[in-house]
Amino acid sequence: MLGTMTQPLPTAQPPAAPLTARxxxxxxxxxxxxxxxxxxxxxxxxxxSTVAQVLARRAASQGKKVLLLELEAVSRAGPxxxxxxxxxxxxxxxxxxxxxxxxxxxxxxxxxVQQLKIETLVNLALRNRAVEGFFQAVPAVKPMLFLYxxxxxxxxxxxxxxxxxxxxxxxxxxxxxxxxxxxxPLTLQQTFRAGPVHGYxxxxxxxxxxxxxxxxxxxxxxxxxxxxxxxxLGAALRKNHGxxxxxxxxxxxxxxxxxxxxxxxxxxxxxxxxxxxxxxxxALALERLIGAEPVADLMDLGAHLWAAELLLGRRQRAQGxxxxxxxxxxxxxxxxxxxxxxxxxxxxxxxxxxxxxxxQP
Amino acid sequence: xxxxxxxxxxxxxxRRAKLIVLAGxxxxxxxxxxxxxxxxxxxxxxxVLVLTIDPAQRLLQALGLQGEDPANKPVANVPHEVLPRLQxxxxxxxxxxxxHAMMLDAGLGAIAMVERLLPDAQLRDRVxxxxxxxxxxxxxxxxxxxxxxxxxFELSLDxxxxxxxxxxxxxxxxxxxxxxxxxLASFINERVLKWFAKVPLPGKKASGLSSLFxxxxxxxxxxxxxxxxxxxxxDIAEFFSSFQEVLPKxxxxxxxxxxxxxxxxxxFLVVTAPGETSLRExxxxxxxxxxxxxxxxxxxxxxxxxxxxxxxxRPGQASLTERLLQSGMDAKRAAALAESLHQAAERLLHLGxxxxxxxxxxxxxxxxxxxxxxxPQREGDVHSLxxxxxxxxxxxxxxxxxxxx
Numbered sequence: 001m002l003g004t005m006t007q008p009l010p011t012a013q014p015p016a017a018p019l020t021a022r023x024x025x026x027x028x029x030x031x032x033x034x035x036x037x038x039x040x041x042x043x044x045x046x047x048x049s050t051v052a053q054v055l056a057r058r059a060a061s062q063g064k065k066v067l068l069l070e071l072e073a074v075s076r077a078g079p080x081x082x083x084x085x086x087x088x089x090x091x092x093x094x095x096x097x098x099x100x101x102x103x104x105x106x107x108x109x110x111x112x113v114q115q116l117k118i119e120t121l122v123n124l125a126l127r128n129r130a131v132e133g134f135f136q137a138v139p140a141v142k143p144m145l146f147l148y149x150x151x152x153x154x155x156x157x158x159x160x161x162x163x164x165x166x167x168x169x170x171x172x173x174x175x176x177x178x179x180x181x182x183x184x185p186l187t188l189q190q191t192f193r194a195g196p197v198h199g200y201x202x203x204x205x206x207x208x209x210x211x212x213x214x215x216x217x218x219x220x221x222x223x224x225x226x227x228x229x230x231x232x233l234g235a236a237l238r239k240n241h242g243x244x245x246x247x248x249x250x251x252x253x254x255x256x257x258x259x260x261x262x263x264x265x266x267x268x269x270x271x272x273x274x275x276x277x278x279x280x281x282x283a284l285a286l287e288r289l290i291g292a293e294p295v296a297d298l299m300d301l302g303a304h305l306w307a308a309e310l311l312l313g314r315r316q317r318a319q320g321x322x323x324x325x326x327x328x329x330x331x332x333x334x335x336x337x338x339x340x341x342x343x344x345x346x347x348x349x350x351x352x353x354x355x356x357x358x359x360q361p
Numbered sequence: 362x363x364x365x366x367x368x369x370x371x372x373x374x375x376r377r378a379k380l381i382v383l384a385g386x387x388x389x390x391x392x393x394x395x396x397x398x399x400x401x402x403x404x405x406x407x408x409v410l411v412l413t414i415d416p417a418q419r420l421l422q423a424l425g426l427q428g429e430d431p432a433n434k435p436v437a438n439v440p441h442e443v444l445p446r447l448q449x450x451x452x453x454x455x456x457x458x459x460x461h462a463m464m465l466d467a468g469l470g471a472i473a474m475v476e477r478l479l480p481d482a483q484l485r486d487r488v489x490x491x492x493x494x495x496x497x498x499x500x501x502x503x504x505x506x507x508x509x510x511x512x513x514f515e516l517s518l519d520x521x522x523x524x525x526x527x528x529x530x531x532x533x534x535x536x537x538x539x540x541x542x543x544x545l546a547s548f549i550n551e552r553v554l555k556w557f558a559k560v561p562l563p564g565k566k567a568s569g570l571s572s573l574f575x576x577x578x579x580x581x582x583x584x585x586x587x588x589x590x591x592x593x594x595x596d597i598a599e600f601f602s603s604f605q606e607v608l609p610k611x612x613x614x615x616x617x618x619x620x621x622x623x624x625x626x627x628x629f630l631v632v633t634a635p636g637e638t639s640l641r642e643x644x645x646x647x648x649x650x651x652x653x654x655x656x657x658x659x660x661x662x663x664x665x666x667x668x669x670x671x672x673x674x675r676p677g678q679a680s681l682t683e684r685l686l687q688s689g690m691d692a693k694r695a696a697a698l699a700e701s702l703h704q705a706a707e708r709l710l711h712l713g714x715x716x717x718x719x720x721x722x723x724x725x726x727x728x729x730x731x732x733x734x735x736x737p738q739r740e741g742d743v744h745s746l747x748x749x750x751x752x753x754x755x756x757x758x759x760x761x762x763x764x765x766x
Contacts, residue, residue, distance in 0.1 A: 044387015195590025340708035342636030
């Protein structure tokens with residue numbers, strides 16, 4: 001039996017048959033990674049960070065200069081790369097992959113530095129209580145400053161005039177934040193009818209709505225509530241801002257360890273010579289009653305049947321949900337398999353990255 | 362189970378608290394847990410209002426707030442009565458309690474708030490027609506913290522309810538939420554207000570603006586001007602001057618709400634799920650609340666993978682293969698099937714054990730004075746009040762005091 005730390009990753013299995021008619025994964029992935037900006041979002045807990053990390057690793061493995069941006073005080077991806085103290089300054093944590101974790105005040109400072117130019121003035125401004133109060137009290141300052149930051153980062157160039165980043169991947173907070181962010185360019189243009197901020201609003205809007213440059217990636221789980229909410233979010237973004245996601249990534253799809261027919265066969269196989277799961281329980285209760293040693297192989301089969309039913313149940317529910325999702329996003333779906341872990345080490349991220357399109361990187 | 366013998370800590374909370382705040386990062390099941398606990402409390406005879414933020418459609422349907430048509434959303438910021446649908450859940454008697462549910466819409470809430478705070482129609486229109494205010498309204502959903510607190514204040518005065526269950530916006534950072542009132546209050550201090558008093562009223566823009574730049578405290582305005590362009594200054598000035606009437610009232614209310622969050626009759630519960638990240642975030646929230654002088658009542662740990670107790674630790678692949686062969690399956694297929702199934706079973710058992718270990722860590726963190734309620738992963742969604750009631754029962758029954766360290 002393997003210990004907690006040494007549990008191996010599942011060996012590569014032949015990719016399961018896709019659950020719904022969809023765009024071929026290699027073409028979809030190529031399109032996604034051709035963007036300058038990928039905004040990865042979805043309901044909490046669906047694996048946004050995982051998906052952002054997987055995409056970042058895959059893009060970097062193709063020789064791109066990738067910046068993975070998190071809106072956190074403490075980087076989630078930092079520990080993955082054993083990178084200490086990841087802050088607002090991009091830090092190269094692996095070949096071709098930079099990491100930065102931003103808080104609102106970091107973006108405010110970035111904005112102030114670009115506007116005021118003079119360090120002393122910046123410090124003076126950010127220490128002024130009224131100015132600080134202004135930024136904390138005005139709603140939606142967070143998405144506004146973040147969007148500004150992202151927009152300016154994409155404009156950064158190296159010393160030889162080459163672009164500093166080929167691809168910027170944002171591990172976004174909740175979908176509410178993203179909806180608020182899409183509203184920002186218009187808000188700024190309406191609020192500031194002229195002047196620099198009006199211009200920023202326009203430029204940010206141009207960036208967000210340019211499907212060639214920017215891709216929205218919605219992450220979901222193959223479960224009812226996340227799928228329904230993804231459909232709702234997609235519909236709201238389409239209706240309010242005319243945005244279509246470049247892809248939906250379904251995270252944690254249970255492997256088809258066996259199909260329904262096989263489960264039936266297994267159940268029959270187990271039932272024929274030996275008791276079924278309920279009988280296993282009866283037998284165990286009897287064993288406990290008479291105080292004998294548990295029958296080891298009955299327990300074994302109990303675990304196998306339990307696992308089989310669990311996997312099959314989840315997969316069947318996914319099969320009921322994903323076609324609807326596929327229709328809503330014109331088949332632009334990528335699947336990531338469930339790896340039987342709550343947390344993924346770098347090796348697992350890389351395994352997912354390598355198999356994103358069902359092939360080798 | 363001691364649940365039947367003596368009232369659990371969770372049950373005590375539902376019986377006595379006046380405000381229950383469920384905190385946690387996104388996706389851990391806060392909204393569903395809030396509704397389930399609110400229903401339990403109502404069944405115990407409390408008059409409950411559950412305030413939810415961005416509830417899923419299914420939950421609204423379960424609460425009877427929404428029909429099949431998703432476009433037909435219930436009115437936000439208004440308590441909807443759920444009780445008539447409750448009665449069949451309590452056979453043999455009327456519940457003494459009641460349940461209302463309310464959805465938060467931060468944008469609408471902001472308008473209603475201004476209307477409440479400003480009785481003067483002319484002044485009110487000036488605020489509501491302010492361009493900055495209007496333009497930022499739709500973006501308010503990105504930061505519903507203020508409005509949740511603001512509505513909480515209103516609800517605490519509503520005689521229909523003796524318990525409010527508050528589902529909070531997703532938070533990594535408890536301080537964002539707790540400080541929402543404080544941020545506003547500290548911003549609206551006398552010094553700043555005095556400064557804003559210098560902001561000219563509309564119609565006097567030209568002279569007022571020049572006096573601003575001339576005055577000693579005009580540095581901030583000048584910096585804002587450099588950041589946003591001088592053209593924007595009149596808009597910013599107008600924004601603040603139109604708020605001069607509202608801000609002091611907001612400050613009072615923010616402070617009152619803040620005091621309410623610290624009362625002993627307020628219970629914070631941290632909702633989480635197994636997994637390193639969730640665990641880390643739950644611990645962080647818990648400690649932050651403590652540092653803020655608030656002792657959380659416990660943890661609700663959703664999405665636990667429940668391994669049936671009778672299952673062994675070490676499933677044997679050989680016996681599975683053998684069994685499959687006995688049933689007449691061909692050897693190659695039996696081996697392959699056994700291999701993949703065995704792998705899955707081992708990993709699931711491992712996952713179950715690791716979930717339990719995470720639960721133990723939370724039990725140690727909360728200590729014997731708080732509780733931990735593990736909730737098994739549901740297969741599928743909550744579609745009905747009956748399911749919601751079962752879920753609430755699982756929380757109450759499963760809640761056990763934490764472990765001494």
